[in-house]
Amino acid sequence: MESKEISRAVIKRxxxxxxxxxxxxxxxxxxxxxxxxxxRMQVTASQIRQDLNNFGGFGQQGxxxxxxxxxxxxxxxxxxxxxxxxxxxxxxxLGQALANYAQFEKWGxxxxxxxxxxxxxxxxxxxxxxxxxxxELPEYLKENETHIAALTLPKEHAREMAxxxxxxxVKAIWNFAHTDLKLPDDVVVESVHLSESLMQLSYNMSNYxxxxxxxxxxxxxx
Amino acid sequence: MESKEISRAVIKRxxxxxxxxxxxxxxxxxxxxxxxxxxRMQVTASQIRQDLNNFGGFGQQGxxxxxxxxxxxxxxxxxxxxxxxxxxxxxxxLGQALANYAQFEKWGxxxxxxxxxxxxxxxxxxxxxxxxxxxELPEYLKENETHIAALTLPKEHAREMAxxxxxxxVKAIWNFAHTDLKLPDDVVVESVHLSESLMQLSYNMSNYxxxxxxxxxxxxxx
Numbered sequence: 001m002e003s004k005e006i007s008r009a010v011i012k013r014x015x016x017x018x019x020x021x022x023x024x025x026x027x028x029x030x031x032x033x034x035x036x037x038x039x040r041m042q043v044t045a046s047q048i049r050q051d052l053n054n055f056g057g058f059g060q061q062g063x064x065x066x067x068x069x070x071x072x073x074x075x076x077x078x079x080x081x082x083x084x085x086x087x088x089x090x091x092x093x094l095g096q097a098l099a100n101y102a103q104f105e106k107w108g109x110x111x112x113x114x115x116x117x118x119x120x121x122x123x124x125x126x127x128x129x130x131x132x133x134x135x136e137l138p139e140y141l142k143e144n145e146t147h148i149a150a151l152t153l154p155k156e157h158a159r160e161m162a163x164x165x166x167x168x169x170v171k172a173i174w175n176f177a178h179t180d181l182k183l184p185d186d187v188v189v190e191s192v193h194l195s196e197s198l199m200q201l202s203y204n205m206s207n208y209x210x211x212x213x214x215x216x217x218x219x220x221x222x
Numbered sequence: 223m224e225s226k227e228i229s230r231a232v233i234k235r236x237x238x239x240x241x242x243x244x245x246x247x248x249x250x251x252x253x254x255x256x257x258x259x260x261x262r263m264q265v266t267a268s269q270i271r272q273d274l275n276n277f278g279g280f281g282q283q284g285x286x287x288x289x290x291x292x293x294x295x296x297x298x299x300x301x302x303x304x305x306x307x308x309x310x311x312x313x314x315x316l317g318q319a320l321a322n323y324a325q326f327e328k329w330g331x332x333x334x335x336x337x338x339x340x341x342x343x344x345x346x347x348x349x350x351x352x353x354x355x356x357x358e359l360p361e362y363l364k365e366n367e368t369h370i371a372a373l374t375l376p377k378e379h380a381r382e383m384a385x386x387x388x389x390x391x392v393k394a395i396w397n398f399a400h401t402d403l404k405l406p407d408d409v410v411v412e413s414v415h416l417s418e419s420l421m422q423l424s425y426n427m428s429n430y431x432x433x434x435x436x437x438x439x440x441x442x443x444x
Binding site: 008011012014015016018019023041042077078079080082084092093094096097098100101103104107108109147148171172174178179180185186187188189190192193194195196197198199200201202203204205206207208214215216 | 230233234236237238240241245263264299300301302304306314315316318319320322323325326329330331369370393394396400401402407408409410411412414415416417418419420421422423424425426427428429430436437438
């Protein structure tokens with residue numbers, strides 16, 4: 001399949017397609033039309049067809065899309081056919097929640113290390129991965145190929161930790177700390193700002209009260 | 223201030239402005255120009271001016287924006303001048319992470335209840351809020367005004383719980399379960415799909431390898 005560059009807007013939608021197709025696959029559904037998918041995803045059917053056209057002729061008129069095939073192709077585009085090693089920095093509730101989430105491994109993300117500063121946690125295992133102290137990070141990174149560092153620690157120390165892991169070869173950061181990071185151009189960063197999500201919820205609640213319009217509900221063409 | 227309707231795209235950007243202005247306020251910065259804000263936020267200065275123009279003449283030529291005033295105005299638009307009561311359903315690591323996050327209260331979101339099905343957790347307090355069993359939910363909701371329910375439980379039970387709280391008067395859902403919810407039109411839903419965030423990271427890593435372009439880095443005009 002020709003890897004022409006796909007627009008950012010489409011890329012942002014792919015994980016959601018992947019998730020829905022995964023659920024259909026699990027339910028044993030073999031094929032689905034754009035209209036059926038539209039109903040399930042609350043996205044217009046024309047948007048779906050437009051988006052999926054980016055990946056070549058997956059759909060067949062009268063047949064719809066083959067779920068397994070489409071799921072696999074989108075998975076490849078998302079890079080989920082590889083196995084990434086991920087460390088978690090900050091073994092508080094959020095870090096442990098991530099470490100405990102067994103599904104990540106199913107998508108090719110294996111938690112291989114967990115780090116913290118609290119000596120009480122040293123050696124405590126989360127799903128067979130022992131918690132280490134951050135002082136051990138440079139040596140750990142020298143000896144263990146690590147693709148992603150998830151930052152689930154207070155924002156005051158997030159930048160310092162991000163810089164440390166990047167200096168030791170990590171090229172991707174999954175950032176949960178409530179601060180933006182300034183890192184070299186070859187480091188990929190994905191931030192999850194729970195605060196912003198909550199504020200979005202607050203705005204939608206406020207706006208619904210004032211205008212009767214529910215922005216979280218409209219059938220999206222994204 | 224006239225409450226004309228602001229575009230969805232601008233609304234999505236507001237929480238980030240709010241966060242940055244909050245940090246500037248904490249650092250004692252009184253005023254800031256769109257260029258300075260542009261450098262900090264990695265957003266084009268013209269986008270910033272365009273966005274903030276939606277809220278009337280906040281900026282003054284030669285002066286820039288008054289940080290405190292702008293922060294307060296955006297806070298009002300986001301509905302952060304109110305105090306919302308939020309319950310958490312699912313007292314695992316993620317639910318406890320949310321319950322422990324003291325900042326929410328600063329923005330006007332008070333965790334007033336936590337619920338789970340595991341009897342071992344009954345009565346355990348998280349920041350002075352005792353964990354209750356989900357059987358107590360209907361009665362709790364009758365007696366305690368609750369604005370938001372955060373769902374941090376396995377997806378198999380998320381819909382059921384969402385429907386239960388909505389049937390008992392809750393009008394906003396903060397959904398962390400990896401499934402979409404189908405709820406009445408007057409219920410506001412904000413979903414946090416960690417899986418999709420991770421897939422976005424994976425795509426950006428994959429794409430960077432192939433094309434040398436880092437989609438997570440480009441100076442955004444959003």
